Amino acid sequence: MNARSERPTDTEPLVLDGDLTIYTVAETATRLRPYLAERRLYLDLSAVSELDGAGLQLLLWLRETLHARGGALRLVAHSPVVAEVLGLLQLSGRFDLDSAGPAAGEAA
Template sequence: MSLKHASHNGNLLLTFSGGLTIFQASERKPELLHALSLAEQSVSLDLSGVDEIDTAGVQLLLLLRREAERSGRRIEVVAYSPAVLAVFDLLQLHDWFGAEGAALEGAA
C-alpha cells in the first residue's frame, strides 16, 4: 500500500493505493496515525486506488475514524474503489463511512 498525504488550510487528504490487507496494515498503522496528527480540522480519505482490502484493512480504517473523532476532527471518504465498496457492502459499513450514495453509484 502506498499512502500520500496533502494538507491545505488544516484539512488533510490521505490518498491510498495498492492493497490494504493484513500484510500492510501493521506497518501502515503508525504512518496513518502520524498523518492524522497533521490535520487540524478534517481528514478526507481517497480510497479509489485500493485494489484489495480485507478485515485488517477495514479495522485500520475504523481505527483511523475513531482516532479522528476522538481528537475532534471530521473524517470522510471522498472516493471509493470497487474493492472497498464490495467490502463495505458485505460488512454493512456504508453508514460508518458515508458510502451509501457511492454504493448506489457503483451498482448503476
C-alpha cells in the same frame, strides 16, 4: 500500501493505493499516525485493490480515533473493492460511502 500525498487538504486528499491487508496494515498505520492531529482527514481509496479484516479494522480505528479527538474522517472516493466490503458488512453508512464517489470510470 502507499500514501501518495504528504499533506492532504480539502482539495488534495490523502491517496491510499494497493492492498490494505494484514500484510500492509502495520506499515500503513505508521504512515497514517501523523494525520491523527488533523481536524479532518480526507481519504481517497479509489486505488485500493484489496481490503481484508485488518484493513477494515485500520479504517475503523482511524475513524474512531479522529472522532474521539474532535476530528472526522471523510472518504472522498473508493474502489469497487472498498464499496463491496463495506456494503457486505453494512458499514457504508458509518463511512458515509454514499456521498463518496467511486473511482473514475467505475460505476457506484
